[in-house]
Amino acid sequence: MKLFAAFLCVLSAVAPAAAQSEFHASNELSFSQNDVDGPGGAASSLSRGFNYLEVLNLYGSGAKGAWNYNYTVGAKATDDDRNDVKRVSLSGLQGRATNNTHTVAVGDVFESFSQYALGTSLKGGSYRFLKEGAKLPEVTAVFGWAYPRWESVWKDPAARTVTRRGAGLRVKQDLGSDLWAGLSAVSARDTGRLAASDPLYDAKNYTFDFNYVPMPGLTMSGEQSLSDSDLSPSAGAAGSTYRSGATRVELVGDADPSRVSLEYENVGTDFYSALGAATPDRRKFKTKWRYKYTKQVTFTSGLLWYRNNLDGNKTAGTTRNWKPELSAAIKKPFASRPDSFADLSYKFDRKYGGGTSAFDHYLNLNYRDRFAGLDSDSNLGYTMYNTKTGVRDANEVNFNTALNSRHETGALVLKPSVNLGTWYSKDELADETDKLYEYSLGLGVDAPEVKLTGDLRFGQNILQKSAVNTDNSAKFFASLGAYWRPKLLAKFNDSTLFLRAGFNDYAFSTASRNFREKSVTAGLNVSF
């Protein structure tokens, strides 16, 4: 509560000061009471007892001379270890200023260079030079630490990680009106091993990327990256140096009625991008074609192929994957049913090599319609997992249907709903069968005049297994959510009082695993 009061003080102090500019804040404070009982209660993911969660976010902007600035601050407080190991934490801190040519940012800086080069937020600073209308290149420099949270910066024992210091420089130049190219250099250096087994990298990536629009609707883009990384796998172990490359080229043609894409990617086995996004040891080719055959019918087809073991050193050999797919989406498949919609898809997975061989088929039919005020959404799926290596030979069928309707009675809007589902799996290898049944009933209530919405739902999931030494289980659940925007809070945008309650009763064949969860959360969300 002290924390909440402190946050309110901060709000009241900051808001008037920023009144001449722009200032927004949002605050959510909630209290939860969770109870878990039963012999298997240790399996629950709820914390027992009374807990609170406070989340505050501030945003401000303004101008001073030729400079415009904005800032964001976020903080979180909780006494629930499952929400956060820290009682109070800083969830965001960023300040940016620009004079339309020079832009400086400090705090959480997130500069995306390209996929392989940089796509991670750093805690530090960045500078960008961009002079609109001039032929000068856009230059971006960034420096900081790649910590997942601020507490890691000041080495809080509960949030300590290996120190990863990152730095990057990017130069992007327009080469004509339809083509731009960029060069990026990014380095990441790890220090401060916490455990003897922590790997430490000293990695550099040099990346070229481009984007070209040769004609209306056609875009070509890609990048080529080289990585040079030193790895110390663990304390005292000999280090290794790896050099590798990654290439990505994509063509997208997008003009009604078609959208066609072709993509090629080759990421070397030893390629390492500490601050970018890459899946090493993968060569991939992908194509996709979406074609609007008529206003009602759209076909989509695709083919994905990829393999690993690019350096040929995997003892298990190379694994190759083929994943073709075909789907058709049809509006009004039945002329007499104006709200009908059907989507039929077939996907195939072929995986072979590396000690495995699998043929998997996925067939799915989705149908939506409206019958006498009742909206229905039904899904029927059939999956066949078929391996030649004794991993899984199974036929699976799943069916789900949701029925929803809406009724206005005076000042109330009632929205009853029913969900039914089943999943059946026949494992041919083990000669065992699994069945899952699900049902739930719900009632949504809206009272627009008093700005109240609510949802009550209960149901059951039942898993039945034929295999000995495995557990059947049943989960009964009930949940209630209520959201009220009283007039008192009308001047605050989207400010809401809320109440959420839930009950889950888990029962297993092994009675010592049984447990029940009860949870009630009440809170206030304020924003302006």
Add this chain to the structure above:
Amino acid sequence: MKKIILILTAVLALAGAADAKWWIFGKSKDEVGLKYLYINRLSADETGPKFKIFRETLGSDGLVKITGRASTGKSAVGSVRISLDNKGTWSDVKFADNGTFEYAFKPETGRTYAMLLEITDTAGKTNKVEETRKELTLSEESVQAKVKETLDAMFDAYSKENLARFMGYVGENFAGDKAILERAVKRDFDALSNISLRYTLNNVASGAQGRIFVSVTYNRMVFVNKTGASTQDTGSTEFVFDSNEGKLSLYSMKQPLMFGLSDAENVATGVVQGNTSAALVLDDSGNIGDGGTLVTINCAAGTWPKYTFASGAKTCSAGGGGADIWFYDETIPYLMGFSANERTFMDTLAALSGGEVKDPAGYAAVGVVSDSGAGYSYCFQLTPDFYCVEMVSAKPTSTSENVSFKVKKY
């Protein structure tokens, strides 16, 4: 490989040199229109008709910048005009000789701007103005609120095993590949039930390119259909989202993964530092992965399957001894004999931590243990190493004695 490069090279060369009607399906290069259009650096081709912008993703100047290039075929560009109020008023836009143009305006929070662009060539021919329509709104929501709304919706769709709804939040350019993630999530749904996911935001950072970085603390409980047992884990992970069309779409995820556990190797693009427990993943058979190595021993009737941990030796002989563990054939559940101190945990191998296993308290020379069923692990103290076993199946018949179990060294 060479063939693919050759094909790509040929495609590139042809695309640059020809009208390439094979892929644009009838759209002529001579039509008056837009060659490209960007709204705050995001390609308009990649967005839908409605474009919601968050305050935090605007530049510090607070401006929405619209850049593009008019395409007029053989004619020159005569004029470029923009309307932000559904054709109510039009403003001239300055353009260069090659047709490139730029327009900027400061949006007001909550107001919707119905934007249309009109391109006219020097012969008086204009583009199809309606095709350029975009509704731009500066959202009243903070990006944090939008991130929470998106993650709530993704977690809800995943928990309810609604694949189509879940994939609606995944971007076309998902770094691990959208098609791979879709198959992996489908396999997750077949392998898991009663998925319960909770999270709180640790850190949200937005960039000028419209991308949003998100770090969360999560805790999760799932039922594994293969065994019927539950498992849980907690940790922190990271997402990157793209922001367009008023919604966030998933761009990348790191290990530990929240979604796509069945093909973690191909779905994740990096590892979050600071997690101390093993990431939850699913193997090809739908079992929790990183839960040890599967061992199968088939023996003739009257002999007992036996296993030695260090060497991995599998033997069959009558009577006990001669190995670290051996399996009796009396009844199901199987009885296991062993030659070392043993401790039973009500947890799967995947969920058991090294700290728990290596704590010598609780180990005892019991000699024989009966299989308690799914989700139990039996750990053996063979100084200095610890080995744990999780039973998969035991199928004694009149002609054979077969056992399958997973084993993991700690």
